[in-house]
Amino acid sequence: MSYIQFLGAAGTVTGSKHLINTSDGTPGGGPQILIDCGLFQGQKEWRERNWQPLPTPARSIAAVILTHAHLDHCGWIPRLIKEGFAGPVYATPSTIDLCAIVLPDSGHLQEEDAAFHNKMKSSRHKPALPLYTADEAKAALERFRPVDFGQTTQVTPNLSFRFVHAAHILGAAMVELTIAQNGGSRQLLFTGDLGRVQDTTYAPGKVVHHSPQQGESADLLVMESTYGNRLHPKTDPRPQLADAINQCVHRGGSVIVPAFAVERTQKFLFVLKELMEQKQIPRLPVFCDSPMAIHAVEVFLNHTEEFNQETRDLVSRYGSPLTWDGFNFCRTPQESKKINDTRYPCLIVSSNGMCMGGRIQHHLAQRLPDPRNLVLFIGFQAPGTRGAQLKDHAPQVKIYGQIVPVRSQITAIEQFSDHADTPEILSWLHTFQKAPATTWLVHGEPDSATQLRAAIVKDLNWQVEIAKYLEKAPLP
Numbered sequence: 001m002s003y004i005q006f007l008g009a010a011g012t013v014t015g016s017k018h019l020i021n022t023s024d025g026t027p028g029g030g031p032q033i034l035i036d037c038g039l040f041q042g043q044k045e046w047r048e049r050n051w052q053p054l055p056t057p058a059r060s061i062a063a064v065i066l067t068h069a070h071l072d073h074c075g076w077i078p079r080l081i082k083e084g085f086a087g088p089v090y091a092t093p094s095t096i097d098l099c100a101i102v103l104p105d106s107g108h109l110q111e112e113d114a115a116f117h118n119k120m121k122s123s124r125h126k127p128a129l130p131l132y133t134a135d136e137a138k139a140a141l142e143r144f145r146p147v148d149f150g151q152t153t154q155v156t157p158n159l160s161f162r163f164v165h166a167a168h169i170l171g172a173a174m175v176e177l178t179i180a181q182n183g184g185s186r187q188l189l190f191t192g193d194l195g196r197v198q199d200t201t202y203a204p205g206k207v208v209h210h211s212p213q214q215g216e217s218a219d220l221l222v223m224e225s226t227y228g229n230r231l232h233p234k235t236d237p238r239p240q241l242a243d244a245i246n247q248c249v250h251r252g253g254s255v256i257v258p259a260f261a262v263e264r265t266q267k268f269l270f271v272l273k274e275l276m277e278q279k280q281i282p283r284l285p286v287f288c289d290s291p292m293a294i295h296a297v298e299v300f301l302n303h304t305e306e307f308n309q310e311t312r313d314l315v316s317r318y319g320s321p322l323t324w325d326g327f328n329f330c331r332t333p334q335e336s337k338k339i340n341d342t343r344y345p346c347l348i349v350s351s352n353g354m355c356m357g358g359r360i361q362h363h364l365a366q367r368l369p370d371p372r373n374l375v376l377f378i379g380f381q382a383p384g385t386r387g388a389q390l391k392d393h394a395p396q397v398k399i400y401g402q403i404v405p406v407r408s409q410i411t412a413i414e415q416f417s418d419h420a421d422t423p424e425i426l427s428w429l430h431t432f433q434k435a436p437a438t439t440w441l442v443h444g445e446p447d448s449a450t451q452l453r454a455a456i457v458k459d460l461n462w463q464v465e466i467a468k469y470l471e472k473a474p475l476p
């Protein structure tokens, strides 16, 4: 029996890993592959799963097919290799370039975490070890094999795949998997993370292709459900953004923007530049304070083939953000700390996006107590994170073990999301040539998966299941 097994992103939005076992009559099952190999993030209960071995030996997996460069999809690859995986990792060229930034950084953070626990003696493991090191992450990159969008690749004698656009972030792909069996074939479609539909007004600054590939045909669909219970606002956020910035500057404050280093920061910089050029906001000094985001700017500018027309126009009008007047890119920790001396209004865009680590922490510690300042959220804040606490108007937060009072203004703008919301998902599903025999929902909190399931059943009357952790299901 050929089957799929959900090894992550089931009941949660992280740790994406879907195992396909294609029985070819061999005892113990046939060739196996993994679609995505992501890190569990967030609460401890999930993170501990990063330390559990897979239910199948890593060396028995023939290949990994990777949808995109977010850590919850790619961040466990170095660990898989440590556990004995010896095959290739297929990804689009731009995903590989982004992985070359995010994976070593992830290894570096793992090492820092382990060192911190050893210093504080706060781990049950003596000594605490990193899941993998920065060097191991760099070595993992040698396994990556570039595959262009639309190109068919044979992975095993009975299994081939093609990447098509997912419109989520640079390089993001859906995987169309074909399994040849008993003289016929079966199509499986994995969405990875699904981007927004075409509109540019209420999802401004979208860097990559608009809209996921339409007209799909699959016998089995595995789809994300992050925003399965949400509606993105359908208004242009730029006037609201300009207003918030102007009010803050007027009272002599600075704007602190926690932003994901990959895609969100680049997109936001272009929006800021445009607002300045159109004289909607003053030409404030902007500090982009994330080495990863600065590297990612370079990767973005190397992959113009994925830009939409709006971004092409912006780049041809304004050139590289790295050359813009008044935009400062802080590479070293010294440059980062120096921002604290800035007493006049400025804009600080820093990571990480959920305020759980990185340089954003010292900016928040410094600026949260001042009511003139504004903390502006432009991304998803997972439950339990410091970002979620701030967004929920906590009166104080703990940073570096110190209590910091929150007196600054806190605002969130939701339109910058790179995930389709429910109406957008439904309109995309309507473009399918036929109903899949089964649609499996993954990558969503239980509530959003349940609501999305109900919406699809009501609208399309499809057979929809919500994947459970380690659940196995036969392939159609």
Ligand SMILES: [Zn+2]
Residues within 6 Å of the ligand: 068, 070, 168, 193
């Ligand atoms: Zn993603």
